[in-house]
Amino acid sequence: MNYRYSSKTPNTDTDAVGEILKAAADPKIISFAGGLPAPELFPVKEIQTAVNQVFQAKGMTALQYGGSQGIPELRKVVAARATLDDITTNEEQILITTGSQQVLDLTAKLFLDSGDTVIVEKPTYLCAIDVFKSYGAHLVGIEMDEDGMKMDQLEAALQANPKAKLIYTIPNFQNPTGRTLSLERRRKIAQLAQQYDVLVLEDNPYGAVRFEGTPLPAIQSFDETDHVIYTSTFSKILAPGLRLGWVIAPSELISNYKRLKQSADLHSDILSQYIVAAFFENNDIAEHIAKITALYKERKDVMMQAIKKYFPKTVSYSRPEGGMFIWIEVPGIDSTQDLFDRCIQNNVAFVPGEPFYCQEIVPGTFRLNYSNMPAEQIDLGMKRLGEAIREVIQN
Amino acid sequence: MNYRYSSKTPNTDTDAVGEILKAAADPKIISFAGGLPAPELFPVKEIQTAVNQVFQAKGMTALQYGGSQGIPELRKVVAARATLDDITTNEEQILITTGSQQVLDLTAKLFLDSGDTVIVEKPTYLCAIDVFKSYGAHLVGIEMDEDGMKMDQLEAALQANPKAKLIYTIPNFQNPTGRTLSLERRRKIAQLAQQYDVLVLEDNPYGAVRFEGTPLPAIQSFDETDHVIYTSTFSKILAPGLRLGWVIAPSELISNYKRLKQSADLHSDILSQYIVAAFFENNDIAEHIAKITALYKERKDVMMQAIKKYFPKTVSYSRPEGGMFIWIEVPGIDSTQDLFDRCIQNNVAFVPGEPFYCQEIVPGTFRLNYSNMPAEQIDLGMKRLGEAIREVIQN
Structure with a gap:
C-alpha cells in the first residue's frame, strides 16, 4: 500500500551508514x-x-x-559530575534520558x-544531522580548525541567520574529528549566544576520556543568561547498553523536557538507573575512567604512529587529546566511496566523511575509531588502509 | 529569558495530571x-x-x-506472543521500543x-492525546458504548475527515473505561481502514490480563491490506520499570520506525532486553499472568461490590472483563474537580475524566484503578468516595 507519511519523512529508505556498518561487520574485516x-x-562484575x-x-x-525526570539518586550523581566541567547545578535542573541521543531529539522537538x-x-x-532534519531544520555548517568551530564564521552565520534557533556543538574530542574547542572559543560562544539570543546545545559524551592537556570548563559554565543546554551520557564512561544520559538546563526548560519525555x-x-546509581556509590569512577583513558591513549598512539608509517605524507589528520576518533583528509581523492570499496577488498573499514556533512562534502575525508580494536589489529588494519589509499591515489 | 519554542509547544506549563497524582501521593490517601x-x-527473584x-x-x-530494531532473542519472544492475538508475524516485522509509549510517539512522528x-x-x-497533540494533530473523538467505539460514528467521522491519517484504539479493557471492542467491530474497523485508506494504531497493553469472557483476535488479524499497526508492552505482564514495548508492522514501516528509533x-x-528474553526462556509466562489475573479480578470484584454498596444508584459504571480500570459516570455533577477536592479531604483519590477527553468533556466522569491496592483498602476507599459523591450531589 501507499503510506501517507509526514512531510518530513525522507522519500528514500536507503540507509548509507547502515550499509557501511553492515559491510564492516564481516569478521574478516x-x-x-x-x-x-x-x-x-566494562566493569561487568x-x-x-x-x-x-x-x-x-x-x-x-x-x-x-x-517519575519522568529520573530517580533522584542518579540525578545527584549527575550533579556531582557536573562540577568537573565547572558547572554548578542541582537535581532539579537535571533530567535523565534514554541516552544523550534522546536529548538531541527532545531539544529539536521542543524548539x-x-x-x-x-x-x-x-x-x-x-x-x-538526522535528528535536526527529522524536524525539518535548515542546517548551516561552520568550518573547524584544530581549535574547533571558527568563531568568525559562526558570527557571520548568526548575522546571516538572525532567527537561528540553536547552535549544536561537541566541544571535547568531537565526533567525527576528535578536535577540542579552545577555552577562548568557549567563552566566545557563550557570549555570542547571549548577543544573538540563540540557544547552544553543548553535547559532551567524550570529555571525561582525556589523554593529555588540561580539562576545559564547559561552555555552560560561561553562560550567565540561560542560553546553554548541556548534555552528557554514561555510555562512554560506563556502559552504552544501559541507555542513560542526561540534560542540564534552566528550570523552565526542564519542565518542558519533562513533558516531552513523558510523551516520548x-x-x-x-x-x-538504580544500577548506575549503586555502581557510583560502590566504586571510584575516576579510577575506572583512568583505565579507559590509558587503554584508549595506547590505541590512539598506535594509530597515530601507523598513520606516519603507512599513509602518504600528503594525508592530513587530527590529533585528538581524548575521545575515540581521528579524522583523516586525503587530498586527491574524488570519491571516498571508491576508497571505501577498495578498503573492504583489503579487509579494513572506516566511515566515509559524507554523512557527517550537513551541506557540501569534503571528498577524501573519513573517520577512524581506535577505541574498539586491540593495538596489533590497529597496526595491521592501518597498513591495509595505507595500501588502499596509495592504490586509489595512483589510479 | 524568553525562549522561542516550537509552535507546537503549549503556552502553559500547567500539568493538571501531575498535580492530581501529586495530591494522590500523600500516604494518608x-x-x-x-x-x-x-x-x-513482580517476579523479583x-x-x-x-x-x-x-x-x-x-x-x-x-x-x-x-541494533536499533532490538535483540533477535526478544523479537522472537514477541513473535510467539503475537499468535495469542491471532497475529502471524516474524522477527523482521517487529521493533523493540522504550515502552509502547514510544510506539505512539514514533507513529505520530512518522505520519x-x-x-x-x-x-x-x-x-x-x-x-x-498528549503525543498526538505534540505533533499538531487535530483529534476527533468517537463515542463508545460497552462494546467500544461506535462504528456508525466512526464511519461518519471518516466521511467527514477524508484525509484522516490514523485511528487510535485500545481494543481490550480500554484505558480509561475498561471496555472491550467487540469481535464484530474489530472486523469492521479493519474493513473501514481499507475502505477509507486510513491507518489503525492498535494499542494492546492490557489484553493478556483477562478475568472472564473469550479472548478476541486483534484487529490486525483481520487486516489484509497492511493498514493496521499493532503495539503492546511487557509493562503489564512483567515489569514497567524495564520500559520495553514493541510494534508489529509491515516491513516498509519497520524500516521507517527503525530510522526514527535510531534518531530518538x-x-x-x-x-x-536480554533480561526479559532470559526470563521468558526460564519461566512459564502464562502461569505468571494467571497470578496477575487472579489478583486483579479479586480487586476488581471488591471494587464492583463496593460501587453497589456505597455509591448512589444513579451512578453508572463500566464492567471490565480484564485490565486495570473502571470508568464511573455520576449524573448531576457539574465540576468533577469539586468532587476530586472533596475526595482529597476524605483521603481518597481518582483521576477526573477531563484529561481523557480530546474535545467536549463529560462532567462527573472519572477513572478508578484497582490493580494497585489491597482489597480491604479498596473497600475503605470506595466507602469514602461514595460519601464524597453523596455530599457533592446534595450540594
Missing part, C-alpha cells in the same frame, strides 16, 4: 568504522554486584513505573519548527 | 488515581536469576551498543503533519 567503547573494560544490591534493597521499586535554522560543526555527529517514553529504565 | 501494576507480583544468567553468558554484549486528523476513542489514554534514542536498553 578490521573495522575502524563503529564508535563503540572497548567492551573488555561491579555492575553485577550493583544489580544484586538493587534487587536486595528495592527490587519492586526498580521494576515499577517511576524547532520546519525551516528553522540550526548551526552545526562541519563535519558533525551524523545522528545529530514516560521515563528511562528504572532498573538501569 | 487511598489512591485509585495511578495506573500501576501490583508490585508485589526470577528476574534476578535472569540477570545473573545474562551477566554470566554475555555481560559485555549486554552492556554494549546494539503526522500539523493539522492532520487522528481519530480516537472518547475518552482515551491521556498520554496518547539509538535503541532500547540492551541489558533489560
